[in-house]
Amino acid sequence: MSPSDEPAIVTRGLTKRFSSGQVAVDGIDLHVPAGAVYGFLGPNGSGKTTTIRMLLGLVRPTAGEVSVLGAPMPAAAHRVLGPVGALVEGPAFQPYLTGRENLVRMDACDPSADPATRDARLDRALGRVGLGAAAGKRYRQYSLGMKQRLGLAGALLRPRRLLVLDEPTNGLDPQGTREVRHLVRELAGEGTTVLVSSHLLAEIDQVCTHLGIMSAGRLVLQGERASLAEHRTVRVRATVRPHQVQAATSVLTGLGLEQVGVEGDEVVALLGTVDPAAVSAALVHAGLDLLGLQVLAPTLEQVFVELTGEGFDVAR
Ligand SMILES: Nc1ncnc2c1ncn2[C@@H]1O[C@H](COP(=O)(O)OP(=O)(O)OP(=O)(O)O)[C@@H](O)[C@H]1O
Numbered sequence: 035m036s037p038s039d040e041p042a043i044v045t046r047g048l049t050k051r052f053s054s055g056q057v058a059v060d061g062i063d064l065h066v067p068a069g070a071v072y073g074f075l076g077p078n079g080s081g082k083t084t085t086i087r088m089l090l091g092l093v094r095p096t097a098g099e100v101s102v103l104g105a106p107m108p109a110a111a112h113r114v115l116g117p118v119g120a121l122v123e124g125p126a127f128q129p130y131l132t133g134r135e136n137l138v139r140m141d142a143c144d145p146s147a148d149p150a151t152r153d154a155r156l157d158r159a160l161g162r163v164g165l166g167a168a169a170g171k172r173y174r175q176y177s178l179g180m181k182q183r184l185g186l187a188g189a190l191l192r193p194r195r196l197l198v199l200d201e202p203t204n205g206l207d208p209q210g211t212r213e214v215r216h217l218v219r220e221l222a223g224e225g226t227t228v229l230v231s232s233h234l235l236a237e238i239d240q241v242c243t244h245l246g247i248m249s250a251g252r253l254v255l256q257g258e259r260a261s262l263a264e265h266r267t268v269r270v271r272a273t274v275r276p277h278q279v280q281a282a283t284s285v286l287t288g289l290g291l292e293q294v295g296v297e298g299d300e301v302v303a304l305l306g307t308v309d310p311a312a313v314s315a316a317l318v319h320a321g322l323d324l325l326g327l328q329v330l331a332p333t334l335e336q337v338f339v340e341l342t343g344e345g346f347d348v349a350r
């Protein structure tokens with residue numbers, strides 16, 4: 035396998051059981067191809083941050099294996115993490131130092147960062163996250179969004195092969211959220227692999243090439259963004275004359291469609307593997323006036339809710 039074919043992140047049976055007994059991450063097999071923008075989705079408490087901490091060697095797995103840029107973690111952390119930029123919940127910044135001073139400290143702690151180019155790299159990173167003007171302000175005076183941007187700048191202090199961003203848009207305003215999306219696109223365009231977590235699907239859906247969906251510690255879906263269409267539960271909606279609705283219901287049931295129901299003058303059902311053409315032919319063949327037939331692919335949000343549950347309450 036050449037380095038470029040090698041996946042950026044692979045885990046096998048990755049598991050974390052906390053001392054409380056809770057299994058926060060339950061045997062997951064992540065696969066993040068090189069060059070991907072991998073959207074790591076899941077509701078609050080589903081195990082995203084714990085997974086990310088294990089990827090970065092910040093938390094020791096209870097079981098399973100992690101490989102980052104081809105090297106085992108956490109064993110190879112010291113040599114593999116140089117080209118990995120990370121933003122994880124609650125970065126440790128000094129409150130009385132300015133944003134820029136904090137970055138200087140951070141960069142100085144990175145043995146593989148060149149001090150000679152530090153100033154230029156810092157300016158570029160601060161500019162990229164829109165903190166150029168606020169770089170001289172003390173960290174304790176930063177708003178939530180400014181703190182988050184500084185964390186992001188920290189991840190961008192030097193060119194990276196892999197960026198791991200845990201909820202990078204947390205606390206950002208809509209402009210900031212959009213800028214982060216642009217930034218992720220731009221970085222991906224430069225060849226950086228990005229793993230970006232979020233509990234907000236819409237935020238991620240627009241930029242990612244791959245998706246992994248967590249629910250209660252398990253990875254319930256993973257794959258190319260485009261191929262997710264196959265996992266979607268496609269529905270069909272047939273419009274007939276009002277007095278034909280019952281007959282149409284029988285026809286669809288007779289075809290073997292599931293969850294057949296009536297919405298006004300329309301009959302809806304799960305299409306399953308049935309060809310929509312067969313649905314229209316059967317309705318016409320039964321002597322019904324088929325006024326319309328729609329095939330409805332659910333939004334990714336519906337898929338997400340379907341896989342991870344409806345409830346507003348955190349699962350555990
Ligand atoms: N240090 C810890 N000790 C015990 N339990 C923990 C610890 N850290 C996390 N957990 C638990 O593990 C589960 C997963 O937490 P995690 O932070 O990984 O979720 P998340 O998907 O990142 O959620 P969010 O979207 O809210 O950030 C939660 O139930 C949480 O309470």
Ligand SMILES: [Mg+2]
Binds near residue numbers: 082083084123200201
């Ligand atoms: Mg989290």
